[in-house]
């Protein structure tokens with residue numbers, strides 16, 4: 213006799229697959245495709261409404277169905293299953309130092325650049341760029357970060373050159389001549405994959421080379437040399453150990469000039485049109501981030517223009533790093549969001565022990581805890597993006613951005629790998645298998661915590677910012693406490709931060725202080741955009757600093773609301 217439970221499961225299963233000779237396929241979850249990734253994301257939309265411009269929601273919601281289309285999700289899979297190939301020489305043995313990508317990668321690049329991810333925040337402010345470098349963050353960062361977050365959940369690898377191009381604009385303000393040439397080609401929103409000098413192209417992308425074999429965090433250890441050959445023109449000799457997206461048209465590179473570590477713009481082709489002296493050595497065999505090529509490179513008298521003054525390399529390139537760090541945060545938040553959506557979707561369909569997973573209390577606690585993390589990450593990154601928007605006219609927002617960029621990168625990027633492992637486990641064995649996106653999302657997650665400054669570097673940067681301008685740090689903390697007053701754990705967190713910052717061995721507690729600062733900032737961000745029960749739940753469970761496994765937090769009263777917001781039905 214047929215098990216009534218099986219009959220029920222079959223009746224509910226929306227999956228109709230071709231019959232096998234030995235069994236029927238049922239109780240499998242339909243693919244999560246042709247979904248409106250924006251409209252389904254209540255936490256992100258709430259944060260967008262609170263921190264962005266009125267018109268932002270419309271723009272972002274319009275991208276939701278495109279990003280979540282079956283076709284786009286397939287491009288993401290293809291771009292990663294067909295990683296880039298290094299083609300060092302042509303058929304005659306001439307060097308070409310070329311990287312070949314799958315058409316899916318090019319399609320993703322085309323779409324992201326056309327959507328403005330490489331340029332939108334600077335487009336309306338182009339004329340001001342030719343001024344000396346300042347805190348150049350552009351405008352419209354909230355909408356751009358929301359789009360970056362959604363896109364990362366689909367395919368993060370191709371966003372590496374997109375992010376570097378966007379952030380590079382801020383650095384080029386220190387080289388008005390180059391800026392003038394490149395700006396129209398970045399603002400064109402055209403992805404031109406042809407391998408030609410940038411001045412012959414319709415659109416360009418920028419990369420960045422800082423890390424060398426002997427030091428990445430400590431870029432002052434760079435040994436690559438720059439020799440001046442004319443006014444602002446140099447020849448660079450040395451290497452970079454990590455050099456991502458080497459098919460970019462030009463790179464912001466650090467090298468030692470006579471006056472010290474200096475920033476340069478190194479084009480792929482010399483001004484006379486010959487291939488520049490960038491000799492790609494090999495592509496890194498990476499854990500994840502597989503659609504993106506990351507190379508090792510030698511510079512053999514490579515031509516470059518100086519950007520900013522000699523000896524001011526770190527100060528010049530830091531303009532770029534703040535922006536790339538913002539993207540690391542939105543990328544990690546976006547990866548987690550996609551993991552949560554896939555876990556929710558599965559739990560809504562899969563029946564185990566005669567009940568849908570989403571109705572089983574232990575799974576509800578797990579999903580609610582994951583959903584709470586995404587609520588916090590989405591709120592924090594868009595709150596931070598708003599600070600970038602306002603930094604030029606509001607000193608307190610500039611101070612918030614200075615402190616919270618490394619702090620948020622620390623907590624959000626560090627949360628992602630463990631989060632994605634839990635999201636994967638929600639799908640059981642299927643989550644571990646490459647036919648679902650979870651393995652790719654999981655492999656992608658750690659890189660955001662490593663590049664653009666590892667965790668300890670972020671924590672030490674928070675300490676540095678706080679010790680250089682104690683009043684500013686105190687001001688940011690006071691504002692956060694004022695706006696979160698009365699919520700559980702706020703007072704104790706404030707005290708811990710103050711004690712941690714005052715310690716004579718402050719570096720030893722840098723991670724703890726950074727975690728507290730960012731978690732408090734998350735509560736404040738949520739207070740501005742999320743329902744009160746969720747704000748309270750986040751403060752109660754996250755500020756207590758007890759080390760909990762996912763799903764162990766007491767969230768029974770907020771569970772229903774969290775799950776409804778995580779992936780609305782109907």
Ligand SMILES: Cc1cc2nc3c(=O)[nH]c(=O)nc-3n(C[C@H](O)[C@H](O)[C@H](O)COP(=O)(O)OP(=O)(O)OC[C@H]3O[C@@H](n4cnc5c(N)ncnc54)[C@H](O)[C@@H]3O)c2cc1C
Pocket residue numbers: 420421422423426427428429430454455456457498501506659662663664665666667668669672
């Ligand atoms: C996929 C990928 C792509 C990349 N692409 C690029 C690129 O395009 N361009 C580029 O320039 N770089 C790139 N990088 C390099 C990346 O930015 C560096 O790997 C990173 O900054 C760390 O530098 P490192 O590897 O030299 O590690 P190290 O600097 O040796 O650091 C090792 C560890 O020590 C810790 N640490 C360092 N100093 C301290 C301290 N004072 N106290 C306590 N702990 C400390 C760090 O937090 C880290 O955990 C890429 C990296 C990856 C993984």
